[in-house]
Amino acid sequence: MWPSSVTEAEAVQESLRPRLDLTGPGPLRPSTVAGVDVAYAGDRLAAAVVVLDGTSLEVLEQVTVTGPVAFGYVPGLLAFRELPSLVEALERLTLTPGLIVCDGYGLAHPRRFGLACHLGVLTGLPTIGVGKTPFVGTFDEPGLPRGSWSELRLDGDVVGRVLRTRDGVRPVYVSVGDRMDLETACHNVLALTPRHRLPETTRAADRLCRRALADSLT
DNA sequence: GCGACAG
DNA sequence: ATCTTGTCGC
Numbered sequence: 001m002w003p004s005s006v007t008e009a010e011a012v013q014e015s016l017r018p019r020l021d022l023t024g025p026g027p028l029r030p031s032t033v034a035g036v037d038v039a040y041a042g043d044r045l046a047a048a049v050v051v052l053d054g055t056s057l058e059v060l061e062q063v064t065v066t067g068p069v070a071f072g073y074v075p076g077l078l079a080f081r082e083l084p085s086l087v088e089a090l091e092r093l094t095l096t097p098g099l100i101v102c103d104g105y106g107l108a109h110p111r112r113f114g115l116a117c118h119l120g121v122l123t124g125l126p127t128i129g130v131g132k133t134p135f136v137g138t139f140d141e142p143g144l145p146r147g148s149w150s151e152l153r154l155d156g157d158v159v160g161r162v163l164r165t166r167d168g169v170r171p172v173y174v175s176v177g178d179r180m181d182l183e184t185a186c187h188n189v190l191a192l193t194p195r196h197r198l199p200e201t202t203r204a205a206d207r208l209c210r211r212a213l214a215d216s217l218t
Numbered sequence: 219g220c221g222a223c224a225g
Numbered sequence: 226a227t228c229t230t231g232t233c234g235c
Binding site for chain 2: 037038040073074075076078081082103104105108109110114115129131132133134135136173
Binding site: 038042073081 | 226227
């Protein structure tokens with residue numbers, strides 16, 4: 001049963017939020033890391049999951065799924081638009097990644113249950129959210145050197161970090177999804193960004209879902 | 219009430 | 226997300 005209205009979807013988030021495991025530290029530099037992303041064209045979409053070796057960052061496995069868009073985009077409800085296809089792609093995976101890096105947010109969310117949290121609860125795997133643009137929360141501009149960061153706060157809580165992954169380049173917005181802690185999440189993001197602003201996982205998944213979408217339209 | 223708003 | 230040209234910089 002998938003929510004068919006904004007009200008229903010918000011209720012689902014509220015009901016799943018208690019299932020998050022936010023205790024203990026999350027895995028630091030797991031042996032395998034997965035990146036997920038979705039590309040759209042009208043009412044069609046293509047989802048991609050790419051598993052990389054946590055050390056060499058080489059591609060170990062990749063899966064794509066195409067289908068119809070099942071939920072319109074509503075800020076705060078992105079998960080209902082992307083999760084159906086992403087979960088299916090993850091199920092077709094042979095390997096079980098030690099961490100999943102999502103495009104978007106985790107705890108830094110209006111109801112503290114963004115895409116990364118939702119995917120974590122559904123898969124039982126550690127997840128983190130890496131957003132490319134601000135969504136919720138307030139923050140100060142982090143220092144210019146790579147590795148500099150500032151707190152992302154929402155109401156009185158620290159819900160994430162604004163992290164500089166490249167000297168003088170726009171920062172990314174990191175928040176915890178499930179089975180992960182903020183400090184470790186940032187260390188993982190830095191390990192995944194040896195030469196680009198965005199994690200190699202999201203770059204690989206982005207390229208793959210765009211190719212899959214183009215091919216599916218042929 | 220009005221505007222802003224991950225991808 | 227996607228629609229779009231040229232352009233600056235590593």
